[in-house]
Amino acid sequence: MYEIKCLNKISEVGTSRFDENYHCSESVENPDAVLVRSASMHDMELPKSLLAIARAGAGVNNIPLDKCSEQGIVVFNTPGANANAVKELVLAGLLLSSRKIVPAIEWAKTLKGKGDEVGKLVEKGKGAFVGPEIGGKTLGVVGLGAIGILVANAARSLGMEVYGYDPYLSVDAAWGLSRSIRHARTLDEIYASCDYITVHVPLTPDTKGMINKESIAKMKDGVRLLNFARGDLAVSSDVISALESGKAAAYVTDFPSDDMLGVDGVIAIPHLGASTPESEDNCARMAAGELMEYLQNGNIKNSVNMPAVSMPRDCSSCSIRICILHRNIPNTISRLSGALAESGINIENMQSKSKKDYAYTILDVTGDVKETTAEHIQTFPEIIRVRILR
Numbered sequence: 001m002y003e004i005k006c007l008n009k010i011s012e013v014g015t016s017r018f019d020e021n022y023h024c025s026e027s028v029e030n031p032d033a034v035l036v037r038s039a040s041m042h043d044m045e046l047p048k049s050l051l052a053i054a055r056a057g058a059g060v061n062n063i064p065l066d067k068c069s070e071q072g073i074v075v076f077n078t079p080g081a082n083a084n085a086v087k088e089l090v091l092a093g094l095l096l097s098s099r100k101i102v103p104a105i106e107w108a109k110t111l112k113g114k115g116d117e118v119g120k121l122v123e124k125g126k127g128a129f130v131g132p133e134i135g136g137k138t139l140g141v142v143g144l145g146a147i148g149i150l151v152a153n154a155a156r157s158l159g160m161e162v163y164g165y166d167p168y169l170s171v172d173a174a175w176g177l178s179r180s181i182r183h184a185r186t187l188d189e190i191y192a193s194c195d196y197i198t199v200h201v202p203l204t205p206d207t208k209g210m211i212n213k214e215s216i217a218k219m220k221d222g223v224r225l226l227n228f229a230r231g232d233l234a235v236s237s238d239v240i241s242a243l244e245s246g247k248a249a250a251y252v253t254d255f256p257s258d259d260m261l262g263v264d265g266v267i268a269i270p271h272l273g274a275s276t277p278e279s280e281d282n283c284a285r286m287a288a289g290e291l292m293e294y295l296q297n298g299n300i301k302n303s304v305n306m307p308a309v310s311m312p313r314d315c316s317s318c319s320i321r322i323c324i325l326h327r328n329i330p331n332t333i334s335r336l337s338g339a340l341a342e343s344g345i346n347i348e349n350m351q352s353k354s355k356k357d358y359a360y361t362i363l364d365v366t367g368d369v370k371e372t373t374a375e376h377i378q379t380f381p382e383i384i385r386v387r388i389l390r
């Protein structure tokens with residue numbers, strides 16, 4: 001029985017994929033795997049039993065990736081599964097940042113009780129809520145991954161002039177990008193050209209605080225900023241100063257901090273980007289599938305800390321699969337195959353790949369694989385974790 005611990009509420013569309021070989025609940029003590037959304041795992045003790053974590057979503061800054069890699073815990077996310085939900089809210093954000101919709105709605109509520117006067121008061125007061133159209137304006141999209149691409153293409157079809165910046169753009173992503181998106185080679189080009197700037201990059205030491213005094217100074221006067229990626233991408237005191245001085249006209253954020261709340265020009269949304277039934281179902285379905293495939297077959301797809309390695313279990317003569325997470329250093333494979341040969345075990349099929357400092361090897365074997373074989377391999381200093389799947 002595989003024990004799965006849920007740290008957040010996960011859509012049943014995902015958890016119902018677990019069959020009678022799985023037990024999934026919030027109160028599991030020694031989990032084989034964890035399913036999580038945004039709950040922070042940084043201060044959590046990671047039990048020895050833990051083999052994998054699946055983030056039902058995109059951002060993995062709530063998970064201690066280095067610690068997981070060292071302990072042989074494979075971390076998955078669900079690329080693209082919530083991208084459409086975020087794109088739709090970003091489009092709403094573009095309009096909210098322009099058309100003074102939120103204060104106008106609040107003002108309209110104050111007319112309650114004015115009876116037949118309401119129509120006249122609306123016409124008299126609406127002049128306070130004039131805001132520009134987005135059509136014909138320039139939008140800079142920073143980060144052209146699953147979300148950035150959808151936002152760029154959609155804004156283009158709404159009549160915006162769109163600039164995209166992503167120095168690590170993947171080939172797949174490039175195929176998905178409309179040809180009419182302008183390629184910005186530097187962030188400065190985005191800052192100098194764009195009336196609206198939206199960021200869709202992961203939070204990393206490189207991107208933390210990228211919206212700050214210096215970058216804002218390079219932006220156009222009256223720039224409207226949108227942050228549906230992570231709060232710490234922006235230095236909040238610098239954004240507040242820019243709003244107060246009029247340098248920035250709006251800051252739409254899905255990650256409000258205390259100091260931002262109530263500031264004129266801040267449109268604070270309570271992290272709703274991925275909160276649609278469709279996206280919650282997509283993420284949960286994908287995350288549960290990734291865990292099952294890894295726990296049962298040792299296959300890794302969509303991991304953020306380990307290489308993608310998959311082999312079908314179609315070797316009719318070999319019922320045993322050995323899965324080894326190890327360091328990416330020379331001679332490891334030959335030591336492994338030597339140790340297996342000494343125990344009379346033959347490798348029938350094999351796949352091995354590396355990702356930065358780590359590597360993963362799957363071996364379909366014939367012969368008498370004893371637990372002691374795994375224990376012996378586990379003593380090699382380059383080996384992080386060995387699993388035998390029967």
Ligand SMILES: NC(=O)c1ccc[n+]([C@@H]2O[C@H](COP(=O)([O-])OP(=O)(O)OC[C@H]3O[C@@H](n4cnc5c(N)ncnc54)[C@H](O)[C@@H]3O)[C@@H](O)[C@H]2O)c1
Nearest residue numbers: 058059143144145146147166168200201202228229273274
């Ligand atoms: N508001 C929400 O609910 C919500 C939902 C999903 C994702 N997110 C956030 O949005 C981020 C992006 O999500 P995604 O699904 O598009 O991820 P993704 O991995 O598909 O795309 C990220 C893109 O950013 C690019 N990138 C990385 N560093 C960069 C840099 N310094 N400059 C420019 N580009 C850079 C990458 O090359 C990649 O193309 C996530 O990491 C997460 O933090 C928020």
Ligand SMILES: O=C(O)[C@H](O)COP(=O)(O)O
Nearest residue numbers: 037038056057058059274
């Ligand atoms: O990175 C993500 O996928 C989003 O921030 C969504 O987070 P959530 O699953 O907690 O809504």
